[in-house]
Amino acid sequence: EADIYQTPRYLVIGTGKKITLECSQTMGHDKMYWYQQDPGMELHLIHYSYGVNSTEKGDLSSESTVSRIRTEHFPLTLESARPSHTSQYLCASSEGRGGNQPQHFGDGTRLSIL
Amino acid sequence: GQSLEQPSEVTAVEGAIVQINCTYQTSGFYGLSWYQQHDGGAPTFLSYNALDGLEETGRFSSFLSRSDSYGYLLLQELQMKDSASYFCAAPTDKLIFGTGTRLQVFP
Numbered sequence: 001e002a003d004i005y006q007t008p009r010y011l012v013i014g015t016g017k018k019i020t021l022e023c024s025q026t027m028g029h030d031k032m033y034w035y036q037q038d039p040g041m042e043l044h045l046i047h048y049s050y051g052v053n054s055t056e057k058g059d060l061s062s063e064s065t066v067s068r069i070r071t072e073h074f075p076l077t078l079e080s081a082r083p084s085h086t087s088q089y090l091c092a093s094s095e096g097r098g099g100n101q102p103q104h105f106g107d108g109t110r111l112s113i114l
Numbered sequence: 115g116q117s118l119e120q121p122s123e124v125t126a127v128e129g130a131i132v133q134i135n136c137t138y139q140t141s142g143f144y145g146l147s148w149y150q151q152h153d154g155g156a157p158t159f160l161s162y163n164a165l166d167g168l169e170e171t172g173r174f175s176s177f178l179s180r181s182d183s184y185g186y187l188l189l190q191e192l193q194m195k196d197s198a199s200y201f202c203a204a205p206t207d208k209l210i211f212g213t214g215t216r217l218q219v220f221p
Contacts (some may be wrong), residue, residue, distance in 0.1 A: 033208070033209070040126075040199070040214075040216065041214070042201070042210045042211055042213050042214045043157070043201065043213065043214075045208060045209070045210075045211075048208050058208070059210075063215070088173060090156060090157070092157075094209075101161035101205075102147065102150075102162065103159065103209060104159075105156035105157050106156060107155070107156050109191075
């Protein structure tokens with residue numbers, strides 16, 4: 001039973017389109033994250049948030065932006081999609097601000113930009 | 115910089131024991147986590163070592179040595195369903211993931 005939801009599950013879209021990937025969690029977690037992962041490769045942190053109105057850039061440079069207006073919602077937006085954005089995007093959340101809390105992942109969005 | 119290095123691939127047969135190593139270089143080290151990810155799936159949390167030594171959870175055990183900046187995940191009585199990618203991860207102010215190890219279990 002998933003407590004963190006990502007939509008859409010798959011998206012194929014043309015270059016130049018604006019895209020918003022949705023992520024919601026029902027666990028009341030403060031911390032939320034976005035990762036980018038190519039098949040068989042490591043996870044790269046692109047954005048994270050400690051709570052409402054808090055957003056930080058991760059280790060991997062990304063042309064995307066995020067917002068955190070509500071605790072449960074952490075959408076990621078690409079203003080103008082490019083083929084280089086083709087990848088899997090994983091959203092995660094964890095309880096509290098302690099670094100040792102396990103992260104709970106959504107099923108991911110597989111994005112293909114034509 | 116911060117990095118966690120793992121072997122890219124490990125193979126084994128059903129019923130065997132396999133060890134997946136992780137060497138790390140991080141600042142503000144709190145402990146070491148392990149995650150499992152099946153092809154097409156999401157990573158799932160397996161274990162966390164805050165202290166040196168061995169932590170056992172069923173068929174899986176995880177070990178940490180802070181003095182050696184080293185840890186490993188030990189999988190016993192391997193099953194086909196254990197074929198997946200395994201990531202070590204170190205929490206800092208966020209979570210830094212390792213390079214990942216793909217485990218293939220053969221019958």
